Amino acid sequence: MADQIRVLIVDDIPETRDHLAKLLGFESDIEVVGAAASGSDALESAEKVRPDIVLMDINMPDMDGITATERLSATVPTAAVIMMSVQGEADYLRRSMLAGAREFLVKPFSSDELTSSIRQVFQRDRAKLGRFVLDSAVAVPAGANEPGRIVAVFSPKGGVGRTTVAVNLAVAAAQDTGCHVVLVDASFQFGDVGVLLNLNPKNKSIADLAPELEATGEPESLDTFVVRHSSGIGVLLAPPSPEMAELITPAGLKRILEALRLKYDLVIVDCSAVFNDTSLAVLDMADTILTLLTLEITSIKNMRLFLEVADQLGYEPSKVQLVLNRADSALGIRLADVEHSIGRKVDHSIVSDGRSVVYALNRGVPFFLSNREAQVSQDILRLATAVLGQEVARAPERATRDDRKPAQRKSLFAWR
Ligand SMILES: Nc1ncnc2c1ncn2[C@@H]1O[C@H](COP(=O)(O)OP(=O)(O)OP(=O)(O)O)[C@@H](O)[C@H]1O
Ligand SMILES: [Mg+2]
Secondary structure: OOOOEEEEEEOOOHHHHHHHHHHHHOOOOEEEEEEEOOHHHHHHHHHHHOOOEEEEEOOOOOOOHHHHHHHHHHHOOOOEEEEEEOOOOHHHHHHHHHHOOOEEEEOOOOHHHHHHHHHHHHHHHHHHHHHHEOOOOEOOOOOOOOOOEEEEEEOOOOOOOHHHHHHHHHHHHHHHHOOOEEEEEEOOOOOOHHHHOOOOOOOOEHHHHHHHHHHHOOOOOHHHHOEEOOOOOEEEEOOOOHHHHHHOOHHHHHHHHHHHHHHOOEEEEEEOOOOOHHHHHHHHHOOEEEEEEOOOHHHHHHHHHHHHHHHHOOOOHHHEEEEEEOOOOOOOOOHHHHHHHHOOOOOEEEOOOHHHHHHHHHHOOOHHHHOOOOHHHHHHHHHHHHHHHOOOOHHHHHHOOOOOOHHHHHHHHHHO
């Protein structure tokens, strides 16, 4: 049953473990998901069974309950510990609480005391987690700095200039607005960000975060995987080979973006053109989706489809901004025709400048750095200023972020 409270019992005395399991066996809302005889056993089991509550004896051979609780808060932070001890001294209580225990029960305790403590701790923790982790939105601990803005650079068609725009936008924002910027290459199969910035492919990538996301659910060593570029931006590279793309789950990616936005003013994500659960995770979380199109009939057709989907997903029209790239290379299609066809105005334009763009690409130096005066650089700067200068009414935005259920969202893929 989904709503059951999952409990792990940790005590070195087998009779105590059996007794506790029997007591809890009578409760329909509590499920005993495991038992462990020592602190180290407890850590191992908790990683496997992911309990909501750990009933932890304090005195055990090998690793005591206090040490196990401390370690558990790093490895399985979602498990709340209720400490059990025959000693009720203040020092034990204090040390347990410092280690991260949520409750302290002095043995012997009644069945009622036990079950009501479990329910109380579970409810308190659930409420707290709810404030930190909303399904598709972000919550910030009270008093923390305002979280950064997530800007997804997306297009429903490949090859229209997403990476070019994402890279130069990141550099422009860092250099001209003094923002603390990180660029995430979410084109997990064939990411090009490293090439455009001439970064060593042997650098760490987002794939290196997969093991710890799987183990603890949190990208704890994220900082070590963000590569510094000489322009001042941080970069989280795509995996070095396509088959590693599947290591990154939508949930893991959300955690990464949440963690990044707490450290950076601006998180720019170079998305892939594929529309799947992973790209949807980015689009959901983004404050702004810069959606690129070019003056080509296929690009326009896909844009129309994407705008319909964005509407069904409940995205505010202002969240999705249209960027016309290579705006002056018309070859038969006029801007007015495009706007008529997709039923909305283009918000930003970037000129076509093959010389500057391709030369920069092949040298691995963003054109915003090497050819600052070019019109294409000026267009990028204008885009950066427009995106960053927007009124960021974040709190209400977060509260109304899409929260429809997965089943409902799945059906939205029917358009493909
Ligand atoms: N404004 C521009 N002027 C001239 N060339 C451009 C412009 N923007 C992008 N290009 C060129 O278009 C090509 C595709 O650009 P880019 O790799 O940035 O697109 P993408 O959407 O990221 O593609 P992919 O689907 O491969 O990820 C590149 O050769 C790039 O140099
Ligand atoms: Mg690209």
